[in-house]
Structure formats: C-alpha cells, structure tokens
Amino acid sequence: MLPLPVLERVREALPDWDGSGMSVMEVSHRGRAFRQVAERAEADLRELLAIPDDYAVLFLQGGATLQFAMVALNLAEQHSVADYLRTGAWSKKAHAEAGRLCRARLAADASANGYTRIPPSADWAPDPRARYLHYTTNETIGGVEFAFVPEAGGVPLVADMSSDILSRPIDIPRFGIIYAGAQKNIGPAGLTLVIARRDLLGRARAGIPSMLDYQAHADAGSMLNTPPTFAWHVAGLVFQWLKEEGGLTAMAERNRRKAHKLYAAIDGSSFYSNAVDPACRSRMNVPFVLADPALDARFLEQADTAGLANLKGHRSAGGMRASLYNAMPEAGVDALIDFMRDFETQCA
Numbered sequence: 001m002l003p004l005p006v007l008e009r010v011r012e013a014l015p016d017w018d019g020s021g022m023s024v025m026e027v028s029h030r031g032r033a034f035r036q037v038a039e040r041a042e043a044d045l046r047e048l049l050a051i052p053d054d055y056a057v058l059f060l061q062g063g064a065t066l067q068f069a070m071v072a073l074n075l076a077e078q079h080s081v082a083d084y085l086r087t088g089a090w091s092k093k094a095h096a097e098a099g100r101l102c103r104a105r106l107a108a109d110a111s112a113n114g115y116t117r118i119p120p121s122a123d124w125a126p127d128p129r130a131r132y133l134h135y136t137t138n139e140t141i142g143g144v145e146f147a148f149v150p151e152a153g154g155v156p157l158v159a160d161m162s163s164d165i166l167s168r169p170i171d172i173p174r175f176g177i178i179y180a181g182a183q184k185n186i187g188p189a190g191l192t193l194v195i196a197r198r199d200l201l202g203r204a205r206a207g208i209p210s211m212l213d214y215q216a217h218a219d220a221g222s223m224l225n226t227p228p229t230f231a232w233h234v235a236g237l238v239f240q241w242l243k244e245e246g247g248l249t250a251m252a253e254r255n256r257r258k259a260h261k262l263y264a265a266i267d268g269s270s271f272y273s274n275a276v277d278p279a280c281r282s283r284m285n286v287p288f289v290l291a292d293p294a295l296d297a298r299f300l301e302q303a304d305t306a307g308l309a310n311l312k313g314h315r316s317a318g319g320m321r322a323s324l325y326n327a328m329p330e331a332g333v334d335a336l337i338d339f340m341r342d343f344e345t346q347c348a
C-alpha cells in the first residue's frame with residue numbers, strides 16, 4: 001500500500017514533471033533533474049534513519065531475493081561459514097540460497113515450533129568463525145518479528161528488513177548490512193535498498209559479475225547500469241511523506257497502536273486466533289485463522305465487498321493475513337475490526 005498523498009503527487013506530475021514537459025519516467029537517469037531526485041531520496045532516507053557517513057546507501061534491483069546471494073558473494077568465500085537465524089519462510093529461503101554459495105549454517109532454528117516463536121538467544125549456537133550473522137527482522141508470511149536487535153558477538157550483523165524497514169527507528173551502527181525490497185513498506189516493486197557499512201564493501205569474491213559487487217555499485221552511485229528511475233522517484237516521495245508525518249518515531253507509535261488493536265480484537269474472540277508468541281508478534285503482518293476454515297471463502301468475499309482487500313493469507317500458510325504497513329491508516333484497521341466483529345456475529 002502506498003500513501004494516498006504520494007499517489008496523488010505522482011498522478012499530478014505524470015505528464016509534466018517539474019516543468020520538464022515529460023514524465024519522470026522519460027528523463028535520462030544521467031540528467032541533472034533525475035540526479036537531484038536520486039540525491040534527495042538518499043539524503044531524506046539518511047535523515048529518517050540517521051544513517052552515519054560510514055555507511056553506503058545503494059539503490060539496486062533484483063529484490064531481496066538477489067540480496068540472499070549478494071550478501072554471501074560479498075562477505076564470504078565458498079569455504080567460509082555464515083550463520084543464519086531461521087525464524088520463518090523468508091529466513092529459510094535466505095539460508096537455502098546462501099547454502100549454494102558458502103557453508104551456511106543455522107545458529108537458531110524455529111522450524112520445530114512451527115515458526116511461532118523466536119528461540120531464546122541463550123539457546124542460539126553461533127559459530128565464532130562465521131563471516132556474518134543473518135536474520136529476518138520481520139517474517140512477512142508467518143507474522144514473527146524481532147522486538148530486539150540480536151547480539152552478533154563481533155560478527156557483522158546482516159538483516160533482511162524487507163517488510164518492516166521504516167516502520168520504526170533503527171540503530172544503524174548495530175548492523176553490517178541491511179537490505180529491503182521496496183515493495184512492502186517503501187514504494188513500487190523493482191527497487192531494492194541496501195545500507196552497508198563501508199568497510200564491508202570491496203570484499204567481494206573474485207570472479208563474480210560486477211552487478212553483484214556492492215563496491216562497484218557504490219563507486220557508480222547506484223548507476224552502474226540504468227536504475228529503476230520511476231521506483232526510485234516514488235520511494236523518494238514516500239521518504240518525504242514520512243518526514244512530513246513526523247518521521248519514524250511517529251510511525252512507530254502509529255504502527256504499535258494499529259497492531260495492538262488488531263491483536264486485542266483477535267485475542268478477545270474465540271472465533272479468530274493467532275498462534276504467534278505475543279513477545280514476537282509482527283506489527284506489520286498479522287496472520288489469523290477462523291475457528292472454522294470452511295468459512296474462509298465467505299469471509300474473504302464479504303471483506304472484499306466491504307472494501308477490505310488483500311486479506312488472504314500467503315498460499316503457503318492459508319487463513320488470513322492483514323498487512324499494516326506505514327501507509328495503512330488507523331481507520332483501515334478500525335474498519336477491519338468492525339467487519340470481523342460483524343462477521344463473527346453473523347456466523348454465531
């Protein structure tokens with residue numbers, strides 16, 4: 001979901017952007033006008049997240065999925081060890097992809113509890129030789145989110161923040177590399193953000209394509225080839241909107257309230273349930289099931305009629321999932337809760 005004011009700004013400027021007589025999609029990425037867009041987007045992001053100068057910000061392509069591989073190719077050799085915390089479907093994929101490229105191991109694994117809890121850090125078994133420790137801050141499908149930053153014991157911490165970046169302030173210096181596909185909580189698909197501590201650049205494995213080398217992208221100002229200019233532009237408008245809304249502290253408070261309300265409604269009913277340990281429930285993605293799955297289709301159909309879209313759970317999980325990204329207003333959550341109560345009454 002994108003903020004309506006951003007969509008309106010995009011619509012307004014679509015045929016004639018900034019008096020250029022063209023849309024932003026038609027200008028050259030090398031021209032002065034687009035360079036300003038690119039620079040402002042980076043400056044606004046740096047301000048929002050308080051990103052120190054010793055971190056590079058890269059605007060890349062290939063999605064978070066390409067980062068599963070790029071992280072391993074830039075920080076590890078084929079024979080080196082990399083640690084993963086497996087807490088759901090996305091960290092499982094990240095670990096599996098790294099396994100093709102280095103000795104990826106599991107420092108913690110929540111598969112045994114059905115990915116409903118993050119194992120206590122006292123039970124983790126990290127390898128001190130690991131080149132990095134990777135985790136997924138928010139499991140978009142399972143609805144499991146870290147409420148804390150893991151202690152990496154001196155090893156660079158790598159985080160996939162695809163579905164909760166910009167939802168709250170982040171203590172950037174705790175991280176080696178942060179990456180996020182833009183399409184969940186930033187902007188349109190096609191753009192991938194990477195925030196990397198500069199001393200971790202320039203270590204890419206020999207022989208890899210330059211398009212997979214962080215240093216090459218950093219040297220080229222994320223314009224090693226034609227970047228996804230439109231997505232970059234819209235992401236920049238989202239950053240401006242976030243600043244206007246009071247920044248990430250305000251977002252964090254809003255997101256906390258939205259999630260709290262929805263979980264309270266689910267927990268307060270015997271008709272709906274969410275199996276995730278309350279200590280690690282996601283503020284962004286709230287999966288829930290109906291007591292009788294035979295009612296799922298009716299629930300989704302009536303929700304759709306009521307203007308409540310995209311509630312079907314991920315195909316691997318079933319049930320329902322409400323995504324409460326930054327752009328979802330509190331009124332949207334209220335409408336969902338009202339609908340859920342009405343549906344429950346109707347089925348009783």
Ligand SMILES: *Cc1c(COP(=O)(O)O)cnc(C)c1O
Binds near residue numbers: 161
């Ligand atoms: C969606 C998602 C991905 C995959 O993103 P792509 O950009 O489609 O590659 C990876 N990690 C998380 C946490 C996600 O939510």
